[in-house]
Amino acid sequence: MSLFRLDCGYQNYDWGKIGSSSAVAQFAASSNPATKIDESKPYAELWMGTHPSVPSKAVDAGNNTGKTLRELVESDPTAYLHSSIIEKFGSEKELPFLFKVLSIEKVLSIQAHPDKKLGAQLHAADPKNYPDDNHKPEMAIAVTAFEGFCGFKPLQELAQTLQTIPELNEIIGQDLVEEFVGGIKPDAELGSSDDAANRKLLQKVFGQLMNTEDTIIKAKARSLLARTKSEPELFGAISPFLAELIQRLDKQFPEDIGLFCGCLLLNHVHLKAGEAMFLQAKDPHAYISGDIIECMAASDNVVRAGFTPKFKDVKNLVEMLTYSYDSVEKQKMPLLPFAKSSGEAAKSVLYNPPIAEFAVLQIIFDTVAGKVQSFDGFEGPSIIICTEGSGSINITGSETSLPVKTGYVYFIGPNAEVQLESESTDKPFTTYRAFVEAE
Numbered sequence: 001m002s003l004f005r006l007d008c009g010y011q012n013y014d015w016g017k018i019g020s021s022s023a024v025a026q027f028a029a030s031s032n033p034a035t036k037i038d039e040s041k042p043y044a045e046l047w048m049g050t051h052p053s054v055p056s057k058a059v060d061a062g063n064n065t066g067k068t069l070r071e072l073v074e075s076d077p078t079a080y081l082h083s084s085i086i087e088k089f090g091s092e093k094e095l096p097f098l099f100k101v102l103s104i105e106k107v108l109s110i111q112a113h114p115d116k117k118l119g120a121q122l123h124a125a126d127p128k129n130y131p132d133d134n135h136k137p138e139m140a141i142a143v144t145a146f147e148g149f150c151g152f153k154p155l156q157e158l159a160q161t162l163q164t165i166p167e168l169n170e171i172i173g174q175d176l177v178e179e180f181v182g183g184i185k186p187d188a189e190l191g192s193s194d195d196a197a198n199r200k201l202l203q204k205v206f207g208q209l210m211n212t213e214d215t216i217i218k219a220k221a222r223s224l225l226a227r228t229k230s231e232p233e234l235f236g237a238i239s240p241f242l243a244e245l246i247q248r249l250d251k252q253f254p255e256d257i258g259l260f261c262g263c264l265l266l267n268h269v270h271l272k273a274g275e276a277m278f279l280q281a282k283d284p285h286a287y288i289s290g291d292i293i294e295c296m297a298a299s300d301n302v303v304r305a306g307f308t309p310k311f312k313d314v315k316n317l318v319e320m321l322t323y324s325y326d327s328v329e330k331q332k333m334p335l336l337p338f339a340k341s342s343g344e345a346a347k348s349v350l351y352n353p354p355i356a357e358f359a360v361l362q363i364i365f366d367t368v369a370g371k372v373q374s375f376d377g378f379e380g381p382s383i384i385i386c387t388e389g390s391g392s393i394n395i396t397g398s399e400t401s402l403p404v405k406t407g408y409v410y411f412i413g414p415n416a417e418v419q420l421e422s423e424s425t426d427k428p429f430t431t432y433r434a435f436v437e438a439e
């Protein structure tokens, strides 16, 4: 009951990588041989957890085989979640987190998520567009090279962009551009009155853009695209990637407002495999390309800004954002040591975001078989996935060890002490484990 394999469902959203180029497709097929990859279809998300719409099912688990993890949790919440987790998060049905793999071919919508207080307000006022009252913190860990948007650019970069790119300048208007450029205080201390004034100016600029009529945005977007070809040096002075990025995203979402509010105003973040970013509540972000491990709190509350055919709640969006403005480097998460694990793994990294619902542990072995890493019991439930190489897992002290291949997912119950052992000699045995503890 405390350690069993899961067969996880997936989503074919149209932004996913196609066929077997998708890590999601590879993992789904490896974990369940009955899954035949359709080489013409996108495979976007693998869901590991208790969400009812894409269930994870127990495999080779005796009487429990074929039951969903949610059914098992409901049958004995204390055994699967632990009383401390039930008390803290208030659910006897589901894990506090949802763990995912995403394979991204096309940009996802630019979005922000409410914090708990705003989530409750939005849900009360508009339950159709805001289906629950929770916050939705998200963390993304790159499995392959990843790019995304995260937070507004530092103020001086924004000032430079507003002054350099004519189409953006025209949308915002010369008066407001001058007010912004002359008014910002880039060295303001966090939380100071200067910092608050900076954010107000940034909000004014963003609000002006987001409230611009669609026909004007489309015309300016056509002109912007033409300029990336006629005057690439203008964009190169801001970032070596910018002209290409605008051209690529315009192919995916022609003449979209995201070309302005995403490509020109937000940080363009590149993560190498193993690097991570945490997406704060009320900060705008989007995933652009790559394969990632994502962990999030169980919620569907999204406020969208661009690169989407879905509902855009511009009023709430412009009101809710924090308008923090930090460098790309500050958006990346620190890689921390982890005390509750020891042994012969080459790498053990903790990603610990500033929220209670989850943390993720990365364990990587070098390519030598037979190396062992041991873990203390975690008070709450956890889910582990292997993203590369192979090995085995067992309850510490037990004779039975279970296979862990690339794409395999296991549920580990509260307080279960486990060991991982490496096997592959061509690729490093690599796992990610999402977990939650009340303390």
Ligand SMILES: [Zn+2]
Pocket: 111, 112, 113, 138, 279, 285
């Ligand atoms: Zn998000």
